[in-house]
Amino acid sequence: MSDLWQRVRGWRGSVPGGTAGIRLAVLTSIDAVGTGAFLAVSVPFITRSVGLSEGQLGLGLTVSAAIALATAIPIGVLADRIGPKKVLVWLSVWRCAWFVAYPFVQNLWQFLTVVCLLGLVDKASAPMSQALVGQVTKAEDRVRAVAILRSLRNVGFTVGALLGGIGLLIDNRAGYAAILLLNAASFAVLAMLAARLPILSAPAKSLRRRFSVSVLRDVPFLSFTGINAVLTMHMTLLSIGIPLWIVGHTDVPSAVIAPLVAVNTVLAVALQVRASRDTDTMPGVARALTRAGLSLALCCVLLVAAPKLPVVLAVGVLLLAMIALTGGELFQSAGGWGGSYLLAAPKEEGVYLSVFWLGVAVQQIAAPILVSVVVTTGTTGWVVLAALFAFCGLAAPLLCRWAQKRADSRPQPEPEPTPAEAVQP
Template sequence: MVNRTPATSAGSKRNSDTRTPVDSAQPKSLDRAVGGTLGSPVMGARDTIRTAVRHVVPPAGLTRALAVQAMVYAIGHGLFQAGSAVFFTRALGLSPTQVGLGLSLAAGVSLLGTVPLGAVTDRYGAQTVWLVGVVVEAALFGAYPFVGGFVGFLAVVVALGVVDAATGVARQVYAINVLPPEDRVTALAYQRSALNVGFGLGAVISGVVLAVDTLSAYRGMVWFNAAMLLVTAVFVYRLPRVPVVAAPAEGPSRFAVLRDRPFMAVSLLSGLLSSHGTLYLVVLPLWVLSHTDAPRTLIAALVLLNTILAVLLQVRASRGADTVTGAGRALRTGGLLIALFCLILPLSAVTDGVVTIAVLVVAAVVLTLAELVQSAGAWGITSTLPPAAHRGAYVGAFRLGGQLQYLVGPAGLTALGVTTGGWGWFPLVALFAVAAIAAVPLVGWAARRPRLGETVETAEAVPVAADA
């Protein structure tokens, strides 16, 4: 290499200046050749790592603060979800039937309360409802180990269902209100990625609790979740304040949003396309166990694969979904990927050994991509269409589609996909393909119609590009 140390004497400078042009150029050419040979791969790998980190670690500021609180919240909930069945049956002495009935009633109450609780968010402010809800949730989890009998369990689990519905709406509305439109979907994607990290860490901790297998360990698990909720409350309290958008004095009723037919049609469509969660966590494991020769341990590996891909790719998959048109296209892509999954998965019933595993992995990757893209599309809808004064009610109404899917999907999708022996996948392919094709027109219809408190001219001001 050329010595780039400054000359210390006139003689040394003269010696360096007496080199011929060829002598001067040759080391530099050699430098460039060596740098091009060795530097390019290194720089390429460095850029790849930097890009991957950028899509996992949120930028400093409010986006990172929201992601960190999401991860803290998910660590506690991930721990509790992984060990809750054992806690209910061992620590509380409930039967599986009682547990199932209580959880179903809580889901029903949460479904009925989503829209009015969203209106409460509009009235009192998203941050206030979120903060109060998290504190109440911490108190309820703290009381869980002291519950005696089915009635006490039912009271706590139903109350948690109500609180979860309120905080779920408030959390999303706060992120939408506090961030500029161009950052909302990306910030929600970072939060989803952080949630996956937190749930994964919580599941790992639950392994220790299950290994210890004592009543004290299960009670400690619940109280740990309560502590994480209190930490989350501190995060929420320290977030920037957002002024409450004043609603008209003679505003519509809390359930008026349900009469917004274009928006509710999009809600139901998005709810149908959110079936990827049921397909991955319920139907896919049942299919692996009953129709393939794959080892049971593959189920856990596929869940881990889903978590890793969600952490690494969620932000990247959300690009372009921050507009009305982009959100509609994301829903369409998600639906088509689910239809593709429904075509690939049945192939695993007629393969053997390594080929079966390969087919299942490909199907799992396709379904995970559907999850990432559909989620981004749903965030795009809730970030762009609801009016500011009624955003809570609209976000609550939009969540109805997903909640209905959670109530109907497990039984319906299992009946078609698993119990039919395989032919039921073909109607599912048609169902999701039709839903995907309908996504862009339905979203465009909703964008052209006025929301609550808007005029037709206001709705027409929302840019909706022609579908390509």
């Protein structure tokens, strides 16, 4: 028992934020397991059990995504008013309620209703979670904490996908419903844990926060968000670009795709914290984004070479391309997190982080089309994409200095009153 206690104490010491950090880690893991399970069964459930076509499924997801883009900034503004913890609790309750309704969908209109109501809050959870990390950890520990949570999230997605596999094996409505309700239950637990999460900021401080959308006039921050969004295309390369390229343009068996993705997952879990070092300063952020851009450019160049090689050598080159892609992912994530924290205006972190994640969301919608064009055009497309990644990476230092200068020129916020001062007439 004493040995177990020592291990628990050691783990507690490794997570920034102490008890609050551990609770956030548990919260993140539960969320990831539920989401991973949902993603594994959601499409088969809608197409097989509900009987909707792929086009109807795509329509619902597209409309839901559009709604999510429209509501992200208003929710961020609200978080600056009442605090991200309260917002995350209510987001979780909302998602729990509609994921409970998900297994009972019978037709297109019910599906559209449920996914659109879920879309109202779909893009708000990530910035709220990141804002919460900023409230439960010290400034110098924020990026490391997010990196640890990212590693836990990757593990949770894998566990969730395995649980979802049980529903796929059962392959009937009851099996799918059980997995979908498991996801709903995860949001109920998430809401309870988030409600009890201690934060460093005193509750009275949130009352002095104001509604503001000044972020929409912060051109350096918007530019930083844009470059980061371009670099997050590594997600689409992993899920769409590389598989399409292997299947359609090389002699490599498609069975190689799964091990390559596994390499990405293992490296991301093992190295994310290390890649986040020194990204609590803008020079460190700039270096990370430069490395990300050059790594992704190298990945594209290696992919160009794969079709011209014998199968064995092509597999080796694809492995190197996946390692380069993973490097780009790790450095982009760390640089993006660090920069979004450092450049957010005080008392407006909620809306700034919402805009930052909105850039990622826009990329997730536009990138599949762009990457499909790249794969179709072949070598020319990959070379152009490599040049785009390299440009964004090399432009990062100049952009980061510009954004930092803008952030330093902001008026400093008024000091918060002490509780005694707050009650003075």
